[in-house]
Amino acid sequence: MAQTGSSFPEQLFFLRDRDGLSLHVGPPNDVAPHKSSSGKIPCLSAQFSRDGSMLAAVSASGVLLVETNSGREIQKLDVPGVLAVSISPKGTYLQTYHRASAAKGGEPQEKNLNLWDISTGAPVFQLFQKVFQKSSWPSVQFSEDEAVACRLVTNEVHFYDGKAFSRGIVDKLRLQGIASTRLSFSPGSHIAAYVPEAKGAPASVRVFQTSAVGQGQPVARRSFFRSSTVQFHWNKGSSGVLIVAQSDVDKTNKSYYGESSLHFLASDGSYDGAVPLSKEGPIHDVQWAPSGNAFVVVHGFMPAKAILFDSKCKPLFDFGSASRNFARWSPKGRFLLLAGFGNLPGDLEFWDAKALDRLCSTRAECTVSCEWSPNGRYVMTATTAPRLNVDNGIKMFKYDGTLVYEKKFELLYQAEWRPVPDEVYPDLPASPRSSKKMDAAAAASSVADQYAGRGTSASKPVAAQAAGQKPAAYRPPHLAGRSSAAFNVLMSGSDDKPHRIGALGQAVTPPGAHEMSKSALKNKKRREKEKQKASERASGVGTAAAGDMPPAKAASDSTAVNAMADEFSAMSTSPAVPDASAPDSSGEDVQKRIRAIQKKLRQIEELKNKAAEAGGLASLAEAQRVKVASEGSLIKEIENLQAQLR
Structure with missing residues (x-):
């Protein structure tokens, strides 16, 4: 395999099996142990820093921090029983959590949430945290520049100076019933907070400016029913946040696993609403493009739809339906991977995200994890324990579907690429493929395409x-x-072929339209x-009506x-x-329709009165707001019907 150019660093990845962690060089070089490897590092879990310069290895006795390129030990923390670690975005702090031992007598409770200064190994922030949830880790959230840090507590969010924790709490956001929150990352200018349903009131998501959280006034807000948890997805630039709302129970009885919905909030308050999806069913995956100006949603009952939206929730492209539940952009946003894992066959589709053209498809059965390489040209899939205890191993595919490396393990626990700063690798387009590769791609086509009938x-x-x-x-x-x-x-x-929205007559209703x-x-x-028939009679052409010819x-x-x-x-x-x-319908049918519309208008008036008493349309359920918004079209329709009776 050809060597990579000298101007670009080697792509590295680590593998963690029952003997420990080992660092390897990845493609386009020959896959081999890295020069810094002097043996496997015994550990229970591991994590790279955001820039890939260091690696944290967690063992039963503590945490070891090593420099990735040289293997040099940076810091060793003797903290037994660590359950989770997180390195801050700029590599300044290491956050750890371990189970606290029971307090004896009048002794103070052990502080089990710690923030360590990596350069000195000294703790800069410590407190006791009773409950640990993997979904809300890390407990202390940082912005990209580490200028803003925050932590959720009961009914409050505490803010800290990320460069000086010795100052203590510098600001507070008070919000009754707050259950989860997410700080925008790049930049850390806003924070989204979720309050679940309570006493008949709808759930709500509110966005606050981090520079003015003490005032308690949100800059954007959206309310909705049927949700028990949410996931936040901020884009790059922090101009908007996507909210996946999940309910444990599906009241429509269409899914055993509950129901989900997707909402969008602009951080300046200019827009809030539900993202218009074209198929009923769960939200499988949501991913912002690295640029932050578009996102892809995989949704719907199988075979699932995948739709590309711009940053204003306008649908741009339909990738068609297939057995998929996973989406990942390459680091530069040049390519898009759509795949189906878990109980799905493991089909992978590679797309050119710029040209919106499908490059190829292949398959990686029993995949547990899947990620792009830092240069955006390769994908590594891994089958790992304890999710699957058989057929463990890794596969590496090029973006054209070529399998470039495969290795089997008796037991493999973790496989991860080393991240690098964004500017390290250039954004290169797809290389022209030889006819031989085209034939191979055709022979190895995805069964998802056969199912969809493309x-x-x-x-x-x-x-x-x-x-x-x-x-x-x-x-x-x-x-x-x-x-x-x-x-x-x-x-x-x-x-169901992939197409730009509207290209085959399928129009997705944009936000606000009815x-x-x-x-x-x-x-x-x-x-x-009538207009067409009149035109035909005037021209003397007796053509058949549309749809008459099979x-x-x-x-x-x-x-x-x-x-x-x-x-x-x-x-x-x-x-x-x-x-x-044919003769026109009877006046009785028209009057019946008029009465039905009048009934709907009375119901809308009642909803408007209810909203006025509750403080605005935001207090209504989504279906009720849609009904209120249809008032104009109903009035126009009733005017047309009344004109027919004259």
Whole structure:
């Protein structure tokens, strides 16, 4: 394997097995032990610093800090029983947590949460913490520059000077019932706080400026029901935060694992709302692009959808449906990996995130962890214990799907790349692939593509054809002889190929917009059909009405698929369009519809009064706010119906 250029440092990774931790050189060099390795380091867990310059190894007796490149010991802390460690962003502090021993007699309680100065090994901050939760670790959160530090306590968030903890608490945010919080990282200008539902009041997320938390006034706020926990995802630049709200119980009874929703809050308060998703089901993964100007969401019941949004929650690209629940951007945002792990087959899809073009697909079964290399050209997947105690090992893939390295272990506990500063490696585009690699990518195509019925040449089931034809899937009689792509249109309700939003007629409603009611859509289609027939009569051309010609008789397969998509869309989403030559519906039907709309308007008025008493629309449930927002379209519809009776 070719050596990397001398201007770029070697890519390193560590492996931790039952004998301890070892450091290795990774591709594009030949994979081999690093020069600093003088034997394995016995440890129970390990963690790199953010810039990769040091490594913390946790053992039963304490924590050992070593310099990554040389293997030199930096610091050794004799703190037995450490359960978790965290190195601050600039490598100034090491945070540790261990179980506190029971206090005897009048002795003070042991301080089990410690912040150590790495350069001196002395503690700079100590206190007792009764409960430890992995999801909320580290307990003391830092901004990227370490200027801001904070910690959540009961009904409060305490703020510290990250460069001088000796000053003690420098500010406080008081918020009754606060359950979790997340400080924005780059920069640490804002903090998001979550208060769960209580006594019939909705849950809420509020964003505060860290420079003015003492005033207690949020700059942005969003309320919602059906949530017990949340996950915060701040973007780079701290201009917005994504909130994944999770409920333990699904009141719609569609999922045993509860339900989830995705919300967005702009840190300046300019926008808050639910992210418009195109498929029902859980939120599997949410990842901001490294630039902070876009994010990808994997969501929905299997096969799951993956949608790319800009920073204002406008959908940009649909990656189609597949068996996936995982998304990761390469460090520079050049490539995007979509994959399905856990109880899914382990399919990996590599995308060029700039061109929005799928590069290839491959498979890594039984993957437990998966991350990009620092240079953004390789992916390492690992099967580790105790999640899986068999078939342990690592695999390394290039972004074009090539398997460049594989190693098996009897038991492997951890595998991680060494991170490096952002400026170390350049942002390089995909290299032109040889025809040989293209053929290999086609032969190793993902079964996810076969399931989704994508018709690209790179996703044909070559191996299946060679082994013999598989039993055909059930197909309704009226679709006999039609293409598999058209069959998928019926099964999924849409053409599920990757596409820019709207390219195949699938429009995702942007934030704040509202769909037309069925009655308004029906009237619109009727007017369009009348206009078309009048135009045909005027020109003397007697063409058939749209939809009369069956798709199977179209001139080409692509034309047939498009026609079928229109047909199925009309069948599933729109009421039948009446023939223009048929008599108009009776006045009784119109009056019935008017009464129904009037009833809805009365309900909306009641909701508005309720909101006014409770302090605004934010006090209403999301479905209630949507109903209130539809008032204008309902009034317009009732005016049109009344005009028909005149």
